[in-house]
Amino acid sequence: MTTPLGHGPLSGLRIIEQVGAGSTDMGRVAVAFAGLLAQRFGATVFRPADAGPDPIMQWPPMLADGSSALHRFLTAGKGPGDAQPGDYLLSDDPDLVAAWSDDRKVLIRPTLDEARPQSDLTVMAASGLLDIVGEVGRAPLALPGYQMGYVAGMVAFNALLASHLASVLGGKPLAGEIAVLEAARWLNWKNLLSEVSGQRASGVGRAEEWQITRCKDGYIAPVFRDRDMPNLARLMREPALLEERFATAAGRRRNLAEMYRLIEAALADRMAQDILLEAVELKLPFAQVQSPEQVAADPQMQHRQFIVEGPLGPMPRLPLLWNGRSVEAWQAGGEA
Amino acid sequence: MTLQALAGIRVLDLGIVTAGAATSGVLADLGAEVIKIEGPTYIDPFRDWQGTGDGDWWEQSPPYRATNRNKKSACLDLKSPRGRDLFLQLVGLSDVVVENFRVGVLDKLGIGFETLRQANPRIVLASLSSQGATGPGAGNVSFGSTLEASSGLAHLTRYPGGKPQITGRALNYPDQIVSMFAAGAVMAALVERQRTGQGVHIDLAQRELSSFFVGEAFIAALDGALPEDYPVGPPAMLQALSRGEDGQWIAVTIPASASAAAEHLIGALTGQALAAFIGGRPAAEGARALRRAGAAAEVVVAARDYADPHGPAPGNALALDDAGHQVKGQPIRLGGRDAGTAAAVAPLGRDNRYVASGLLGLNDAQYDALLAEGIFATRPRTTE
Structure with a gap:
């Protein structure tokens, strides 16, 4: 060889x-x-x-x-x-x-x-x-x-x-x-x-505002900031999320358990794709927790041909495009 | 001090927050001249994080200071035709542009790759984005947490039978690995440019990079062989986390080469025996005994332990800048030396005159006129 x-x-x-x-x-x-x-x-x-x-x-x-x-x-x-x-x-x-x-x-x-x-x-x-x-x-x-x-x-x-x-x-x-x-x-x-620098406490158990949350068929990664709270409340069909205690990041961190009780209850019977579609309309950049199989099959990853066929089988390509095509395609003399 | 390997390379840094700005930070540590360029109506949002000191609020953020060490600072209004023209002149004098704006912003500003290439056919443009510049999700915004979710990382990080977990804002793992990877891609492009004389557009997708870091899992998953309980590191005779009598966790990996001595020490190579051994003494003492037996054993330190002057030294993870602040360090050593003391972050627009006069050849009167017009600035316009 x-x-x-x-x-x-x-x-x-x-x-x-x-x-x-x-x-x-x-x-x-x-x-x-x-x-x-x-x-x-x-x-x-x-x-x-x-x-x-x-x-x-x-x-x-x-x-x-x-x-x-x-x-x-x-x-x-x-x-x-x-x-x-x-x-x-x-x-x-x-x-x-x-x-x-x-x-x-x-x-x-x-x-x-x-x-x-x-x-x-x-x-x-x-x-x-x-x-x-x-x-x-x-x-x-x-x-x-x-x-x-x-x-x-x-x-x-x-x-x-x-x-x-x-x-x-x-x-x-x-x-x-x-x-x-x-x-x-x-x-x-x-x-x-x-x-x-003495800025804040950290470590396991810290108050993280964005937490993975269960939905009917999997898990969602929610993301939201102060300005997003009205749309978050709309997506969750939960007016309580408009309350003053959830209006700021500090307030949300103080009331994390209650906030996620509301969010989990709101998402429990809804499918991930439905949640994501509505989140996009409301400009909430949520993501679904995906397994490697799901990631590989995702339209975005498919479009960019993230998985390439090597001599021994499928393989992730280098995670960038070089003047618009993959380095692997260039090496093979083909087009991405 | 920097490592000097990239001396002679000039980088125009349009990077913001972590991904882009930290990429340029690595290049600066390695010796490139990095000019961070912000606009008077759009400064790096990292400037607004955790600031507590006196003085101008936009100069107080510790994470901004940490990420933008060793750089020059220019404040130039890229949204104005004159500012754009000056930027393109700068591109003609530079080697690299780094940016991590939302996909499409560079084109809207009139400084997309084709325009940059017209200004300088040898320019390397590194564009860092969530999903890459092409495809149905190209315009999507992401955060560290959503990248972990959408890349497969979170799926592989969980307690048995539990829900997926993410590193969150404390780490944002995808945002950390991207800066080192992107700096490598830029260096590869510069090597290639020396050979071909041509620049390149690097279109780096953070989601793809996060997936690449569990690349073996993709190969297994596509073969239908992804294990439910995903491994952590190479196999060992025994690997576990256990608590000392003081409640402190220690991580233990017993390789085959240490199995006889470790078995003699703890009685049997089982998780139960290890837990009984460690639970009967302070964690640090248990870790020392296991190390003497040839095992890898370390107390699980907390970030707060680094704030203790008697705690473990951060090594090159953090460095001191020449103003005495702790900033991000550089783990690469070259020629037997490390990057040493960093140059402290430059106040906004400190190096405008260097750019205007030293590089673009404008005289003082011309610079003063541009400053009066707001093309150059030394403070954000949004704070007035």
Whole structure:
């Protein structure tokens, strides 16, 4: 098997995506996601064949044929190959990165300041991201899937691109380094800043004005502001929502339980599509909670061909259009 | 200080609130010259969030300050023909424009991509929107919560059998990931431009990006194999959240490599044994013991813990600006150094003269006349 040469914005850029004895499970995902972004943008990404069996092949979600959806997502379009002068290295193994011959390299570490084991779950715990979703008295809820690895991979990809761009612009490549925990804390900046600046209480159990609400056939994400309250009351057929106590965000937060008792009662016997249609007329930007199958079948996502057919089956494309067409279509020589 | 990798790149930042403004913020951290451009009748709505200090209200917002570090500020009326002409001249001197207005606003202002390209064929335009610039939902407005709902993220975030959950205003996860991703897309476009000499229009849909971050779930779902109980991270011998005797939650992941030592410590590799072990001691003590056994174990910290000077350091998540405010940091390190102290947010219109004289070549009298006409401004007109 040979690695297909990349076509796209990063055409000509070669990247070695390598793990080693010093790699971690979370780091493997981060390295692979960074390589995925590079590959989708047109770089040629190699995964050396001598790195041993890839444990990601056994990681969920698993498909009906026994293969891993995660592995398919992360490795499509990549292949084996050997390093050549001028290649970039992406790795979470400090020894491999230290041994690389020049500064075309990015190291993904679990943390910057202390060496201790981390997982997606513990990074979320240590970054404050686990104190955001959930119910008081219950274990907090984690973000789903491989978010910490993906976020770290995205940051590492940007470190690589910044280094490469510096050299393309006439400077020198700069060795990049990122830490998963730092990337996670960076995501949580608004929450941290609010607390540091003493602005407001946060965390699980805080008064969030917009909450997922059940309707007859699913769930709705309602959104409304002060000026929307008359239309919200109309949509809910609930005059009580016009009361003074619900007129401001502060008032609504003080009376959240009562407000959502009214909203839930109003939506209980109504279908999501009916609610959304009326919400559009009333300029309320509600959304339906959709499963991945529903998202893939949604007219907007269909129109923009978010799911593309790859050699191994359907796959989300890179989430942007490049001069009006997908990068994948460009790579394939077709039209979006 | 910035990381200097993008030195020589000029970005015109029409971004507002988080998505667009934070994208330009990342580019500024990496060394680009970013000129934030607001209009006297439409300033960044983030300026009106949580402001508490004395002085002009539009200069007080901590989240605005945090997002717009390391930038210059110009206040130019793009709704006026003269302001539009000046903006297009600026485009001719720049490399990138970033915007996240509602789809169609740029065209209404007469500065859509084709117009920008006429002004500068090498310009890169990054347009960030809810659903993308095309399709039946292109004009839809979204918020972080509705993006989580409509992307599949909320569906995968729930207690067993419970209702979907969102991160809400405290985090607005989709709004955070988009700025780093969009900054990467802009850099990819600049790399390509060096090769082709041509600019590009990047049409980035936040909903698609949120879905892409659970891309493996889409592959599984379309195969009819989406698990009811969606995983969090790679598999482990045991992974759980449990409470110490002090009521504090800790997160524990025991990998296969630590299973023997962890089993010896807690008695058995079961959730019940872990809960009994952790419940019998303070959470921090339990986490330390589990780490000594080779497990990943961390106390679930709250944002308020970061406000404690004795608590965990935020690292590069937050940085100090040169006025002493805490602002958003930058997790990328290049060449062995981080982005360091940020330049404090520029007051509205502080760099008008730099733009007018330094870049556009106007003399002082011409600038003063434009200021008198309201084409340039240093305060929002809506507050008069």
